[in-house]
Amino acid sequence: MDNIVIFGAPGSGKGTYSAELVKHFGFGHISTGDVLRGEIQACTELGKIAKGYIEQGQLIPDELMIDILTKVYDEKRALGKGVIFDGFPRTLAQAEALKSMLESRGESMTIALNLIVDDAELIRRLLHRAEVEGRADDNEDTIRKRFEVYHSKTKPLIDWFRNEGVLEEFTFKGSCEGMVKELIDKLESLQS
Ligand code: ATP
Ligand code: MG
8 A cells, every 4th residue: 555755844845745646546645734724624633733833833642643543544544545745754763653653554665755945935925825825834933933943843754754665856947837747757657
C-alpha cells in the first residue's frame, strides 16, 4: 500500500495538492491540521488542548500528535486505498515514530513529496487565505511564528527523508496545474 508524505512550509499547498492526488488516485487523506481543527470545532478535550498551541503558532506535543495520527491511520488503512500524510511528520520524533508505526504494520514510507515555494509567495497565500477562510492562525504574528517553527523543527526533516531514500522535490514555478501534473506523473511512475 502507498504511504505518501506531502511536505512543505505553511502555505506551500499541502492540502490543495493532497485533494488533487486523492481525486486522481483515491488515497485516504490524513491532514493533522484538519483533524485538530475538527476537534476544536467539536469542543473536545483534545480540541481544547490543541487550540492553545495552534493559536500561538506552536506545534502540538509529539506524544499526543503521534497517538492521534496512529488512530486515524488505522481507520484510513482499513480502506486499503493508500494514504497521504499532510502535515505529519513535522519533527524528527514524529518522523521516527511514523517509520516504526508503519514498520510494525508491515508497511513503509513510499515517498516524501517536498513542495518548494519561495517565501514571498507563501506569505501572499497565507494572507489571502486569512481573508477567505478566516483561520485563527493566519494572521501576521502567528504566521511569523509558524515559519520560525517550520525552519527550526520541520525543515531538518528534508535531510531525514533524503537519508531514508524517499525524498522527491518539486519547485513551484508559477502554476498550480503544472505542479499537480508533476506530482501525478511522479506517483504514476512509481506504480508502473
Ligand atoms: P498549510 O496547510 O497551508 O500547508 P500549515 O502547514 O501551517 O499550512 P496545518 O497543517 O493545517 O497548517 O497545521 C496548522 C497547525 O496545527 C500547526 O501550526 C500546528 O499548531 C498544528 N499541527 C498540525 N499538524 C501538526 C503536527 N504534525 N504536529 C504538531 N502540530 C501540528
Ligand atoms: Mg493544510
